[in-house]
Amino acid sequence: MLIQQTIPKEYSLFTRLIHDSVDKGYKNKRTQRVVYFRIDVSILNKLISEIINKNKRYNFLIKEEKNFLKFALRMFDSKKKYVSFRDYVTLIQHSFNSVLSRLKRIKKELTRLIKKNRFEVSDIDNEYFFSLENILQQVEMIDKDLKAKDWFKRTDKVQVINKILIIFKNLNELALSIALNDTESISSISRSILSFDKIQFNISNKLVS
């Protein structure tokens, strides 16, 4: 009964490229600006167009994911050379919202099926539900902290954004592994959740302090 969400490879690749920017960004000494994406942004634009075209046929994107892509498309279209910090922050927030909404959608669908079956579901389904609920709980806590603290206005913003991106990257991978894989991924998801506490506490404490 596991919920399989249809997410094409292109979307998965795109989100990974966005989240990988955390490791790839560097400061240009001449201009003193941070370059977040080392790859040619036209590649990202092309990728977005492919995703949008595919979505016209299969309609897999949810509202938040569409907003994320629209913003990215606009941003990469207008600024070929540099992405400003402000835009980058907004992009990450869109990305975060889309991952969170995707997880919520998966949970909603699973809850509906569990209710329909009056809890007579497999152990795997229960484990799956357990994992999802825990991810969401953790993410919502982080989200609350972030909103309360204007994380992007901090003086050590580059460091903060890197830390936040690491969380988003992990979340994105979790969401994708739930969406793309079969039952074999459940144990790995569970393991990730169990170690997720540590990540959450580390990041959240630093942000709040």
Place this chain on the structure above:
Amino acid sequence: MKTTIDTNIFLYATISKKCAIKVSETYKKGSYNIILRSVNEETKPKLQFLFTVLTILRYEAERTRNALKLIDSDFYDTLKNKYPQIYKAIRNYVVKNKINSKKKTGRFIEVLDFILNDIRFLVKIISDAKRAYPVTEEKYKRIKNSKIFKSCIDSLKEIIKKNDMDRIHIGLCNHYLFENLKYTDKLVFITIDKNDFIKHNNKEKIEKIIKNLIIDTLPSLDVENIIL
């Protein structure tokens, strides 16, 4: 040898201070008597099943003022059939506390949240293979024949027979084990007098009791005879 921890151990409270206070308060009032089945790899699916049911109950309780009607609906028949004690305990709580207003529903949700957190905690513990059983057969025999093991079983049987809620069982004393004791790879089952436990300041005394009560496996009990 496969683990001997079976599903016949009840968890009355975990080491979580908040939960312990909550449980002790509810015991004092005699209005709430929640029991969860515990705790090993065999029970993981059961814990996760409970988690699913209670999570859905928790979210549905938010949308209703009549928790009794909710829990009495056919929808929770699976819980009722699989875990009648737990179902009955939750239902009793709802009845005795007259959960029929928004404010009271909030308290009910809080209780459910405590239980859900306990389940999370337990699943986390049992998911780590290093912390689980079994011991070797030789070691198991030695433990099983030890005086302390026998007295623990007797004491436990007595408590359960009398349904003695003045004593709190701590199913997994993980916190103390990992932070204070040398037995970092063992699970223990201990019984502590409620008063010692409530007065959480008396940490040294509790540690002393725990140290003296360490056993390497958990006793099997006749749960069917427990009256709630």
